Amino acid sequence: MKVTQVGLVIIGLRGVAASLLPERDLAVLYYPKYDQTDFNKGYCTSNPAYQTAGQGYSTELACCKAYFNGQTSRLCYSKLPNPPTVSPTTKGGGVANVWYADYNLDWTKGKCTNKAPVPNGRQTYESQLACCKGSYAGQASGVCLMNLPKAPTTSPIGTKSKFFPIWSGWETGYCDNDPTKLTGGNSYLYDTQAECCDAWFSGQASNACLRFDPTYGSRSPTQAPIQ
Numbered sequence: 001m002k003v004t005q006v007g008l009v010i011i012g013l014r015g016v017a018a019s020l021l022p023e024r025d026l027a028v029l030y031y032p033k034y035d036q037t038d039f040n041k042g043y044c045t046s047n048p049a050y051q052t053a054g055q056g057y058s059t060e061l062a063c064c065k066a067y068f069n070g071q072t073s074r075l076c077y078s079k080l081p082n083p084p085t086v087s088p089t090t091k092g093g094g095v096a097n098v099w100y101a102d103y104n105l106d107w108t109k110g111k112c113t114n115k116a117p118v119p120n121g122r123q124t125y126e127s128q129l130a131c132c133k134g135s136y137a138g139q140a141s142g143v144c145l146m147n148l149p150k151a152p153t154t155s156p157i158g159t160k161s162k163f164f165p166i167w168s169g170w171e172t173g174y175c176d177n178d179p180t181k182l183t184g185g186n187s188y189l190y191d192t193q194a195e196c197c198d199a200w201f202s203g204q205a206s207n208a209c210l211r212f213d214p215t216y217g218s219r220s221p222t223q224a225p226i227q
Contacts, residue, residue: 029056030063032121039117040073054121069124070096070116098124101135108141137203142167145200162189163196163214171206178215 031050035041044063057063064076077083096116100123105111112131118124125131132144139145145167163175164182175196190196197209204210 029058030060031056032063032067034120039068039120040071040075042068042071042120043076043079044068066124067121068118069098070118072117096124098126099128099131100124101131107136107139109143110136110139111144111147112136133200133202138170140170142169142173161216162191163193164189165196165200167200170201171204172208173201173204174209174212175200176212176214181215 028046029051030044030046031048032054033043033045033047033050034053044057044060044067046060054067057066060080061077064080068076071077074083096114096118098118099112099114100118102111102113112125112128112135114128123134125134128148129145132139132148136144161177163177165173165175165188166181167173175190175193177193188196188199190199193212193214194210197204201209
């Protein structure tokens with residue numbers, strides 16, 4: 001009988017503890033509420049009336065990161081229950097910590113920028129390279145990739161074994177390990193041809209990168225299928 005009473009007490013305590021925990025409605029989503037005249041006045045809300053403004057996020061923080069990166073006012077973050085003391089998305093001088101496509105330019109001249117504020121609803125990336133791959137994959141001119149701080153060019157320097165991208169156009173670009181083809185500004189080095197091709201030419205319709213026979217060693221049949 002004592003054991004039963006103890007069990008009931010424990011169950012009762014658990015019930016009390018559970019009732020004290022804050023409840024979270026997993027169905028609640030946060031949406032962007034834009035100010036049509038000022039990006040810095042926008043913030044995230046759980047009001048379903050704004051669900052057509054963009055994709056909903058399960059947390060207010062995730063919503064702020066997705067839609068109001070680069071907001072110099074930090075209004076969206078200031079509305080969080082525990083707002084950060086320093087904005088996680090901006091640096092001084094009007095520069096964001098994220099990159100996005102500059103669609104004001106023609107596609108062939110398009111590139112990525114981190115200028116703040118980030119336009120409403122624009123997809124953002126953690127790096128300039130990730131932005132080029134995500135927003136300008138297949139850009140024949142290669143302008144976006146050429147605007148990287150250390151973009152591949154054609155001036156030779158020396159190295160051994162490592163593979164690096166050689167940009168001659170999206171469908172003709174490839175990776176090689178010939179040190180005479182490596183450039184002084186190219187620090188994008190990979191241990192294998194497959195890693196390099198996946199990083200720079202993933203989705204290449206011509207499959208030129210994976211078909212290319214490297215200068216030193218041979219192309220792996222598994223990493224470079226011939227179709």
